[in-house]
Amino acid sequence: MGVTNLKVAKITAIAATLEEKRERVERLNVLIGCSRELMAELDPRWDPDQVRPSPPHQRKLPYANGMVTRWAMQLIREATGPFSSAELAEKIVEKQGGDVRDPDLVNRVREAIDVSLRKKLGVYVRYTQTRPTLWERIDE
Incomplete structure (x- = not known):
């Protein structure tokens, strides 16, 4: 009851x-x-x-697929010394006309750079230091 x-x-x-x-x-x-x-x-x-709905919790970049990796590799090729992912992200956002003061955009670009460079680790790039990871190209 x-x-x-x-x-x-x-x-x-x-x-x-x-x-x-x-x-x-x-x-x-x-x-x-x-x-x-x-x-x-x-x-x-x-x-x-x-209007296409955007899936929740999915981070999108305002650039075409693969372009962030290309730009990062281009900057690493032109560089005289190693770069951190954060430095590369700021340079890419600035070069593409974005707002460097937008922390969300810079962080998304930094994450994309970090993921793509880790995939290329040992083939095209290597890191010279960890925390922060400094990336440089492999000269062979």
Whole structure:
């Protein structure tokens, strides 16, 4: 009998919040309509059906695939000494016209550089120091 009373109490508590949730849904529908109008005002060609959703927790770079690796290898080839991934990232972002003061962009580029250079470790590049890892090309 106690279990039934507990279930009834839970259902009653949920039902009490139902009207509040319905009001919230109405308010959100109004806001969604407003955002559609704003987007259409900003770009008349904008179509909500054409917008591709971006998967959550996925980091994307504003550059084409493989370009960060190419630019990093080019900087390493032109360099007279070793570079850290952070230095390479700042130089690449600056060279491509990005904002070096944007820590998220620089960090994403740094991570991409670090991953790509670790794949090329021992073939095209080597590191001369760890913490911070300093990268240089292999001359052979």
